Amino acid sequence: xxxxxxxxxxxxxxxxxxxxxxxxxxxxxxxxxxxxxxxxxxxxxxxxxxxxxxxxxxxxxxxxxxxxxxxxxxxxxxxxxxxxxxxxxxxxxxxxxxxxxxxxxxxxxxxxxxxxxxxxxxxxxxxxxxxxxxxxxxxxxxxxxxxxxxxxxxxxxxxxxxxxxxxxxxxxxxxxxxxxxxxxxxxxxxxxxxxxxxxxxxxxxxxxxxxxxxxxxxxxxxxxxxxxxxxxxxxxxxxxxxxxxxxxxxxxxxxxxxxxxxxxxxxxxxxxxxxxxxxxxxxxxxxxxxxxxxxxxxxxxxxxxxxxxxxxxxxxxxxxxxxxxxxxxxxxxxxxxxxxxxxxxxxxxxxxxxxxxxxxxxxxxxxxxxxxxxxxxxxxxxxxxxxxxxxxxxxxxxxxxxxxxxxxxxxxxxxxxxxxxxxxxxxxxxxxxxxxxxxxxxxxxxxxxxxxxxxxxxxxxxxxxxxxxxxxxxxxxxxxxxxxxxxxxxxxxxxxxxxxxxxxxxxxxxxxxxxxxxxxxxxxxxxxxxxxxxxxxxxxxxxxxxxxxxxxxxxxxxxxxxxxxxxxxxxxxxxxxxxxxxxxxxxxxxxxxxxxxxxxxxxxxxxxxxxxxxxxxxxxxxxxxxxxxxxxxxxxxxxxxxxxxxxxxxxxxxxxxxx
Amino acid sequence: xxxxxxxxxxxxxxxxxxxxxxxxxxxxxxxxxxxxxxxxxxxxxxxxxxxxxxxxxxxxxxxxxxxxxxxxxxxxxxxxxxxxxxxxxxxxxxxxxxxxxxxxx
Numbered sequence: 001x002x003x004x005x006x007x008x009x010x011x012x013x014x015x016x017x018x019x020x021x022x023x024x025x026x027x028x029x030x031x032x033x034x035x036x037x038x039x040x041x042x043x044x045x046x047x048x049x050x051x052x053x054x055x056x057x058x059x060x061x062x063x064x065x066x067x068x069x070x071x072x073x074x075x076x077x078x079x080x081x082x083x084x085x086x087x088x089x090x091x092x093x094x095x096x097x098x099x100x101x102x103x104x105x106x107x108x109x110x111x112x113x114x115x116x117x118x119x120x121x122x123x124x125x126x127x128x129x130x131x132x133x134x135x136x137x138x139x140x141x142x143x144x145x146x147x148x149x150x151x152x153x154x155x156x157x158x159x160x161x162x163x164x165x166x167x168x169x170x171x172x173x174x175x176x177x178x179x180x181x182x183x184x185x186x187x188x189x190x191x192x193x194x195x196x197x198x199x200x201x202x203x204x205x206x207x208x209x210x211x212x213x214x215x216x217x218x219x220x221x222x223x224x225x226x227x228x229x230x231x232x233x234x235x236x237x238x239x240x241x242x243x244x245x246x247x248x249x250x251x252x253x254x255x256x257x258x259x260x261x262x263x264x265x266x267x268x269x270x271x272x273x274x275x276x277x278x279x280x281x282x283x284x285x286x287x288x289x290x291x292x293x294x295x296x297x298x299x300x301x302x303x304x305x306x307x308x309x310x311x312x313x314x315x316x317x318x319x320x321x322x323x324x325x326x327x328x329x330x331x332x333x334x335x336x337x338x339x340x341x342x343x344x345x346x347x348x349x350x351x352x353x354x355x356x357x358x359x360x361x362x363x364x365x366x367x368x369x370x371x372x373x374x375x376x377x378x379x380x381x382x383x384x385x386x387x388x389x390x391x392x393x394x395x396x397x398x399x400x401x402x403x404x405x406x407x408x409x410x411x412x413x414x415x416x417x418x419x420x421x422x423x424x425x426x427x428x429x430x431x432x433x434x435x436x437x438x439x440x441x442x443x444x445x446x447x448x449x450x451x452x453x454x455x456x457x458x459x460x461x462x463x464x465x466x467x468x469x470x471x472x473x474x475x476x477x478x479x480x481x482x483x484x485x486x487x488x489x490x491x492x493x494x495x496x497x498x499x500x501x502x503x504x505x506x507x508x509x510x511x512x513x514x515x516x517x518x519x520x521x522x523x524x525x526x527x528x529x530x531x532x533x534x535x536x537x538x539x540x541x542x543x544x545x546x547x548x549x550x551x552x553x554x555x556x557x558x559x560x561x562x563x564x565x566x567x568x569x570x571x572x573x574x575x576x577x578x579x580x581x582x583x584x585x586x587x588x589x590x591x592x593x594x595x596x597x598x599x600x601x602x603x604x605x606x607x608x609x610x611x612x613x614x615x616x617x618x619x620x621x622x623x624x625x626x627x628x629x630x631x632x633x634x635x636x637x638x639x640x641x642x643x644x645x646x647x648x649x650x651x652x653x654x655x656x657x658x659x
Numbered sequence: 660x661x662x663x664x665x666x667x668x669x670x671x672x673x674x675x676x677x678x679x680x681x682x683x684x685x686x687x688x689x690x691x692x693x694x695x696x697x698x699x700x701x702x703x704x705x706x707x708x709x710x711x712x713x714x715x716x717x718x719x720x721x722x723x724x725x726x727x728x729x730x731x732x733x734x735x736x737x738x739x740x741x742x743x744x745x746x747x748x749x750x751x752x753x754x755x756x757x758x759x760x761x762x763x764x
Contacts, residue, residue: 158683164714168749179751186718189694189726194686194719201751 011271013053014102020046021102022342025095029345032088040083043091044073048223050098055222058211060229061112062101067226068123069094075127090126092346094119146175146207146232147214152182152200157224159195168203170217175207204232272372274332282332285325292318330520333373337415337424338366340379344386344413351390358397358407359390364414370422374494374514378424381487381498385426385510386411388483393430393508403505405429421496421538422514429507433500435459441468460500460508464488495630497596497647523614523643525635526592526605528573529582532641533605534614534633539646541593541600543608548587561602563593570602571653576628577642582606596647599654603644614643628652672701674737679708681743683715693723700732706758707738712746721755 024046027039047070054062069091075081097119101111149171153164171177182200192198205214214229215222296314299307341363352359370378394409401407412427439451442462448454462468464484491498496514515521523534524543544563551570552560560567570591574582583589583606591602614633619626619642630645673696678685696702704720727734736759739747747753 158713158715165712165717165746165750172749179749181721181751181755183721183725183755186722186725189690189697189722192690192719192722194690194715194722195683197714197718199714199718199721199750 010057010105013057014106015271015273017050017053018099018102020050021095021098022339025092025346026342028088028091028095029349031083032085032349037077040073040077044070044077047073052222055215055227056212056219058215059101059105059111060211061110061116062098062105064228065094065098065101065116065120065123068120068127071127072123087126090119090122094123147205147209147211148230148232149203149205149214150200150228150230151203151218151225152227153197153221153225155193155196155198157221158197160224162221162224164197164199164201167217167221168201171203171205171214174209174213174217175205178204178206180204206232272333272335278328278331282325282328285321285328289318289321289325292321326520330371330516331369333371334369334516335372335375336367337370337375337378337422338363340375340382341366341413341415343379343383347383347386348390348411351387355390356396357390357394357409359394360408360410362410362412362414364412365416368415368417368422370415370514371516374422374496377490377494378512378514381490381512382413382424382426384483384487385512386413389426389428389430389508389510393428393432395431399431403431418513422516424512424514426510426512427507428509432504432506432508433459433463433502435504438462456502456504457500460502463500464498492648521614521616521643523612523633524592525609525612525641526573526590526603527607527609528577528605529579531577531579532609532635532639533573533577534612534641534643535592535594535603536630536643536646537611539594539596541595543590543592544602545589546586546591546602548585551586561591563600563602566600568593568600568602569653570604571649572604573644574604576649576652594646596650599650601650601653603649614641616643672703672735673699674703674705676705677709677716677743679710681706681709681716682711682713686715686719689716690719693719697723697727697730697732702727702732702734703737704734704739705737706743707740709740709743712743714750717747717750717752717756721752724756 024043027043027046031039031043047066051063051066051070054060054066072081072087072090076083076087081087097116100113101116104111151164151167153162157164168177168179180202182202185200186192186198211229218225218227292314296311296318299311299314344363345361348359348361351357389411390409394411395403395405397407400409410427410429412425414425414427416423433456435456438459439448439454439462442448442465443451445465445468447462447465447468464487468484488498491512491514494514496512499511499513500508501511502508521534522537524537524540526533526535542563546561550561552562552567554560559570559572561570562568570586573579586604589604589606590608591604592608593600593602612635616631617633619629619631622632626642628645628649629642630648631643632640633643635641675689675692675696677689681689724734734757736757739758744753744758747756747758
């Protein structure tokens with residue numbers, strides 16, 4: 001087992017362990033609310049896998065910490081100790097600490113720090129064998145010419161068919177051994193159960209051996225013994241360079257982490273774990289595609305005009321398969337939003353404890369799938385909104401009682417599909433936005449001229465303005481003035497929108513709408529003068545031709561048209577984007593009614609060319625951000641068409657109206 | 660196996676022989692024999708026939724030696740096979756077991 005061969009598994013180990021930690025945390029939280037014994041088992045299993053993995057992959061600090069946690073869990077599992085708040089708290093802190101260790105492992109820093117060492121001691125104290133433990137790991141000077149192995153089999157190891165003799169023979173094959181048997185726990189002959197092991201060993205192994213090689217010997221018995229492997233500090237001659245190179249991880253435990261995680265971080269392009277059903281679906285589709293292609297091939301060989309209909313049918317089939325294939329390939333990047341939701345039970349628990357509020361968290365639609373990129377970036381905005389909801393939205397139990405509500409506030413996170421989008425709603429039943437405070441603040445900041453006639457939704461919009469924060473006291477939770485505007489910007493960067501609805505006294509709802517994928521959109525191609533624009537299909541309500549008399553001009557230069565009983569503004573795209581040779585008369589062109597953030601407008605274009613799938617190319621990456629444009633795409637003839645950002649266009653329009 | 664009956668043993672040194680396959684499956688039996696042997700002041704251990712041995716067996720011998728020393732029994736080795744020697748030194752137990760010099764192979 002060389003370093004290189006094992007390093008390639010680190011990524012998987014990290015991912016699995018982090019998932020394990022998530023599972024541990026979730027189970028701990030469930031236990032906190034009075035869960036059953038099965039939860040303890042699942043926590044134990046997660047800790048156990050992390051311990052095993054970290055020992056195998058050469059992260060002894062992590063293994064030592066999880067070992068203590070595991071021992072404590074073992075006592076709980078065996079019923080030797082009742083689970084209580086203090087244990088749950090200790091375990092949650094262990095989970096946090098391990099997350100930190102994984103972070104450091106990935107960036108190649110030493111794993112152990114003051115926090116982890118003190119936590120380890122606390123765990124050990126809780127287990128009941130505080131003091132100098134065999135698994136003490138500390139940073140040591142780098143020069144090591146061998147290893148000191150502390151090996152104490154558990155009583156049941158012999159009966160399990162594992163013989164320390166065999167293990168020591170394997171060790172002897174690695175290098176020079178000095179074996180010292182520890183007989184301190186040997187019972188009297190009468191008390192002896194000869195099938196149980198009461199011996200321990202301190203083994204000095206000299207030679208250029210990697211920690212992994214040693215850990216490998218004990219791989220199958222790591223659950224059945226207490227084991228520590230520490231570098232033997234060379235007292236006399238420094239090791240030869242060759243030795244140094246091979247036993248590079250022999251330095252401090254942290255240095256071992258460095259070597260490997262450097263390799264790991266060099267390819268941090270990320271990975272996705274894909275369900276086998278999705279892969280099978282893809283293989284099926286490729287099969288279909290091959291069949292269709294073979295069919296079309298036949299036409300080419302023996303072309304006969306009478307079979308044109310069949311050829312068309314074949315081409316239609318090809319188009320259908322290509323589309324399904326595309327959807328399936330996109331599906332590979334789709335992950336359930338549950339992975340983001342999972343962090344909230346802990347967050348809510350910690351926050352509500354800190355603020356003395358009682359919060360019931362409801363998670364709905366965890367299985368809703370979202371593009372991995374979107375998923376990774378939506379976490380922070382959601383955390384911010386949840387924090388805000390608990391800090392500012394939900395009231396203390398006393399206040400809730402005073403307003404006739406139950407003591408416990410409800411915070412609901414819900415994800416679902418709507419049209420071509422994913423909608424995430426954060427709903428609280430708290431006090432709602434403080435209209436007066438927001439208007440006062442907006443007046444003070446000069447964002448509005450007067451508070452008269454501003455609707456609740458418009459008040460909501462105000463909090464998205466940069467630098468807006470009404471928190472009387474700036475807490476470390478929220479209210480640092482870098483708030484909602486950052487949330488909105490993050491979401492908009494993902495091609496999404498944030499809307500707010502507030503019901504004074506009854507709570508607030510934030511609605512985040514996100515695109516399913518960032519890579520491809522379905523659009524309608526519209527001609528405007530010499531240019532061609534793509535209007536995202538999801539935003540289109542209807543396309544209509546209007547007679548000139550249907551248009552009402554309003555003072556200030558705006559134009560309105562009546563649509564389904566309501567007046568909507570018209571945006572003349574050629575004016576908006578400065579296109580030449582465009583049609584000027586309403587009756588000569590078409591009006592596409594589009595909707596975003598609950599607002600509808602009519603886009604006036606020359607004509608519709610047809611439906612088209614657009615592979616989105618970022619405008620920012622290639623040029624710069626343009627208001628009202630979300631990106632560009634390349635058409636079949638090689639020309640470039642811009643993709644209209646409907647929400648941005650509507651905002652642009654209302655800003656212009658307000659100005 | 661080689662152990663004498665307890666009543667006979669009172670007269671002279673008791674000899675405890677070890678089986679050729681002296682591993683965990685045999686230790687319970689040997690435990691009984693060795694415990695019984697402690698009634699006699701002089702005990703002779705014969706490990707000459709041992710071909711296979713494991714940690715459980717050696718641990719039993721260690722515990723037995725401890726016990727015998729504590730009680731003041733005299734324990735001697737008649738012989739110890741090479742596999743027994745090797746295993747004991749591998750586990751760092753050769754000295755504790757006071758094994759005799761290695762037999763020529």
